[in-house]
Amino acid sequence: MTDHSIPSLYQRFFIDKQDERKQLFLKLAQKFQPSKGLYPGSFVHITPSMFIRDMTYIDMDRRMKSFFEDEKVSQFLEEHKTYTESPIVSWHMADYAKPLPIEENSFDIMFSFYAGFISRDCKKYLKPEGFLICNNSHGDSTLAFLDDDYALTGVIKRRGENFTISENDLDTYFIKRDGTRINKEKVLEKMTGEHYTKSCFAYIFQYLPS
Structure with missing residues (x-):
């Protein structure tokens, strides 16, 4: 039976596909305690708002407008938030x-999943010493x-909807299989990652601009 209290796009693309990643965002929120998060290329993946009170989502999909203007979204987040204040x-x-109407150096954490070169194009919005959570798709x-x-500070491993964060043996990552x-x-031309001897679901980088 369909739960009509759940926004339909969120149900279709994240709950039904068992890809909400609740445990991941919970652990990141507990570890870094971010006040503000940025999610470029998010589509309607609003799971971070359950654990981070102030979130900004960016995507070119035309369904963004109708989704985020639906009162069901705010009601859903109110029911599932893990903090006291309203989201x-x-x-x-x-x-x-392209230039966005958001303040530079203002976010504690930024997410990059399956959406291109966010680390390059959006790093100006991160606070110095903020964190980028990034996969290699x-x-x-x-x-x-x-x-x-x-600076690489950690890796995230995934098994189903279970996630673990590790800060061990970071020098063993990003080593190519062929030794070159x-x-x-x-990478820039093909928009694809290299083949490494070790891989994981995502990586944690700290933003330390010179």
Whole structure:
């Protein structure tokens, strides 16, 4: 039976696909205690708002407007939040690679999942010493690893909906299987990550601009 209190797009793309990632965002919120989060390329993945009070979502999908303007979304988050205050949700139907009407150096944490080169195009919105949580589906964690403004501080491993954060043996990641150097130009051209000897669901980088 369909639960009509759940926003339909969220149900379809995240609950039905068993990809809410609640435990992940809970653990990240507990570890870093972020006040504000940014999620470029989010579509309607509003799970972070259950654990981080002030979230901003960015995506070019035209369904963003009707989704976020639906009162059902705010009601759903009120029912599922893990903090006392009411959620603060901002959204922009926009290309994150172009200038956005948001303040630079203002977010404690930023998420990059399956959505291109967020580490490069949106790092200006992170606070210094803030954190980027990034996977390598389009090579974005590779770009972050090669960027002197970021430092690898952890990895995230996944088994189903169970997630673990590790800070051990970080020097064993981003080593190519064939022993050659990482080809940044290829990553930028192909929008795909290199093949490494070890991999994980996502990587944690701290933003440390010079």
